[in-house]
Amino acid sequence: MGELEVFSNHLKTKLRLNTVLRLMDVISEGIISFSSGQINWVNHAFTSLTGYNYDEVVGRKFSNLKLAQLTDEQLVEVEESLIKTGKWRGNVQVQRKDGSAFYCQLAVNSLHNEAGFLEHSVAIFTDITGEEKFKQEQLRLQELSAAIQKSASLSAMSAGMVHEITQPLNSIKMIILGLLYWRDDSNCAGTEELYEKLGEAAREIGRIEEIIRHMRSFATLSREPEFEECNINGSIARIMKILSQQLSARGIKCISELTENLPAINANLNRLDAVLINLLTNAMQALDQVEHNKKELICRTFLEERYVVMQIIDNGIGIDERILDCIFEPFVTTKAPHQGMGLGLSVVHNVITRMGGKVAASNNEDRGATFTIKLPAFL
Structure with a gap:
């Protein structure tokens, strides 16, 4: 090969390289090329994203810039991934020259020569600040909706709880009045009778304690709930008892069609109760808007393949058919403003999904609606 041909090939290679560099300089992602840890080229988008100019970074060690704020776990992950596959991708926070930060997706690729030795590495920075803020806002709205729904559920429970607590309080009152009567009467009760009455009072106080304990645990739902084996029929029976006064006052007949000996489900009991209260409250509000005198609410359970x-x-x-397909999305509702913000069913969907289940809504052929929840069974 003559010198002229060698020079010609070298010139063509240089022209192709310059073309590639110009193309890389106009794309929106920030790009760094470095070898042996030292930066040898950056594109225009990188300088715009970080605030560093070309001369400030070229020739410097990539690690000295402290651009990507990687955790120790991420550093180990990057190293292992580059060794095994020659590339790594992940979301990181990047610090600009002025100290401010932004979120980006960082992709690192290693280029090896024919002998298998590392020659160059390329890091590509894609700004995802908007996406990250959107995710954080979604999380904040989910937490807010859960708090609002918890408050609404507690409100729905309050009337039933008052009734539940009033009953044992009346029993305790009658026991105490009886003891006072015996004290004033010449024919006082014996020791055994006295202890028996005190035992009855203690049992009624225990009922009140159980009700208060349930309310307290429900009111302090943690962000990361603990899951345990739960009996779904037991949850339904407990919540139906709490809401029985409201159902009766509304003239609603409640029918339980609960299959016996169902397998347990893996759930958080308090959040399962919140789901039940939400769905039953919605059903009661729907029945409030009809005029017929045969208002019915059916609670049904059964086993279907591997689901309870x-x-x-x-x-x-x-x-409303217009919202049926999106009814579990936040702020979707046909209720009047004072009746709710449309957050309840989105919370129901989130809770059931986190339990590994599914929830669906449909209209019945004659009238009314059906909400169906499927949760994995312990088989």
Whole structure:
């Protein structure tokens, strides 16, 4: 090969390289090329993203810039991934020259020569600050909606709780009045009778303590709930008892069609109770809007393949077809403003999904609606 041909090939290679560099200089992602840890080229987008100019970074060690704020776990992950596959990708926080930070997706690729030795590495920075802020806002809204729904559920429970606590309080009152009567009467009760009455009072106080304990645990739902084996029929029976006064006052007949000996489910009991209260409250509100005198609410459970299925069925007004497909999205509602913000069903969806389950809504053929929840069974 003559010198002229060698020079020509070298010139073509240089022209191709310059073309590639110009193309890389106009794309929106920031790019760094470095070898042996030392930066040898950056594109225009990188300088715009970070505030560093070309001369400030070229020739410096990549690690000395402290651009990507990687945790110790991420550093180990990057090293292992580059050794095994020659590339790594992840979301990191990047610090600008002025000290401010932004979120980006960082992709690192290693280029090896024919002998297998590392020659160059390329890091590509894609600004995802908007996406990260959107995710954080979504998380904040989910936490807010859960708090609002918890407050609404506690409000729905309060009337039933008052009734539940009033009963044992009345029993305790009658026991105490009886003891006072015996004290004033010449024919006083014997020691055994006295102890028996005190035992009855203690049992009634225990009932009140159990109710208060349940309310307290419900009011302090943690962000990361603990899961345990739960009996879904037991949860339904407990919540139906709490809401029984409200159902009766509204003239609603409640029918339980609970399959016996169902397998347990893996759930958080308090959050499962919150789901039940939400769905039953919605059903009661739907039945409030109908005029017929045969208002019915059916709670049904059964086993379907590997799922324990629960259905809440009412013969109320049904669900507006316009929102049926998006009813579990936040702020979707047809209720009046004073009746809710449309957050309850989105919370139900989030809770059931985190338990590994599914939730669906449908209109009945005649009237009313059905909400179906499927949760994995312990088989």
